[in-house]
Amino acid sequence: MSVIFVAASKLPTPFGVFTMHGFLDEATGKEHVALTLGDVADGEPVLGRLHSECLTGDALFSMRCDCGAQLEAALQAIAIEGRGVLLYLRQEGRGIGLLNKIRAYALQDAGADTVEANEQLGFAADQRDYAICKPMLDHLGINEIRLMTNNPRKIKALEGFGIRIAERRPLHIDANPHNLRYLATKAGKLGHLLGDIHQGEVEP
Ligand SMILES: Nc1nc2c(ncn2[C@@H]2O[C@H](COP(=O)(O)OP(=O)(O)OP(=O)(O)O)[C@@H](O)[C@H]2O)c(=O)[nH]1
Ligand SMILES: [Zn+2]
16 A cells, blocks of 8 residues: 655644644545544544545535535544544545536436436446555554444445444434435435434525
8 A cells, every 4th residue: 555644733623633644645646634633542442534525515515415514523523532533535526536526416416316426427336445544544553443434335444454443423414405315315325324314404
């Protein structure tokens, strides 16, 4: 694996002052980031999240998905505990990239669901590869995680690399009229463990 650690710095946020660790995947040129809080290398299971990049949801306030709210909830949970890790993985659009995700959104505007849209563009429903996580976690001294996710594929992938999952903590976000179908498709076709999807008090 060609992921190398480059530098670390402080990252003050509204939730707390994290340490930001920057990594370069030399094979793809992708730059990945880990945020940590507290001592994560003490051998105890670490509250953690693998967060796949979603420029639209994480930075542009998109209501088409649950990403921005999940990112906030995960950082908040880590801050409350005073210890944890968030890997911010540059796998935009479940691995198809931003421009292809916009193409996929256009197909969804025309009636396709999120899986059909990927497939109509010639992609798999989910093209993410989590192998990059292993060298990042090794660098941070983490081998056991209490993972915040609704996605069983993430658990399987980490276990496949020898990371122990001590617990899965659901990360459910209230739905809104713009992401209701997306969340239902995630649960129905992609295997996400979402239970009953609740619609919050958000204006359409
Ligand atoms: N191709 C495609 N990607 C999308 C769409 N909506 C969101 N995404 C991407 O889906 C990914 C969601 O990432 P995560 O929130 O980390 O993963 P998840 O599979 O939802 O799993 P958990 O949030 O951990 O339960 C991001 O890379 C988004 O950019 C869509 O309609 N099409
Ligand atoms: Zn998103």
